[in-house]
Amino acid sequence: MQAIPEVGQALAQRRKLLNLKQGQVAALSGLSQPLLSRLEKGQLSEFGARKLMAVLAVLGLELTFAEVGAAGTLDELRRERGGTA
Numbered sequence: 001m002q003a004i005p006e007v008g009q010a011l012a013q014r015r016k017l018l019n020l021k022q023g024q025v026a027a028l029s030g031l032s033q034p035l036l037s038r039l040e041k042g043q044l045s046e047f048g049a050r051k052l053m054a055v056l057a058v059l060g061l062e063l064t065f066a067e068v069g070a071a072g073t074l075d076e077l078r079r080e081r082g083g084t085a
Contacts (some may be wrong), residue, residue, distance in 0.1 A: 005042025007052070012040035014059045029054035 015025050026036040031051060039043050039055075056062060 004039070004044055005043075007047070008039045008042050008044070011055060011059065011061075014061060015040075018059065020059075025055065028058045031055070031081050033040055 014048070016021070022034075022036050023033045025031075028031040029036075029051070031054070036053075036055070039047055053063070
């Protein structure tokens with residue numbers, strides 16, 4: 001993942017997989033529901049690390065780091081699969 005919209009989309013998918021509503025995740029992570037909604041829709045240019053960590057914790061996810069190029073960037077994977085970059 002390289003951009004906030006991609007992060008937001010992944011978080012929304014996980015939330016739906018867990019059958020949680022935005023309001024539930026927002027309340028448990030200390031955010032407002034409108035802020036979480038904007039994150040999931042990719043409408044934010046910035047999102048703080050503490051807020052992200054709180055949402056990840058609620059969704060049972062953790063942040064990991066990978067060396068760029070080790071597994072390919074999202075754009076590289078899209079090009080390999082014939083998608084748009």
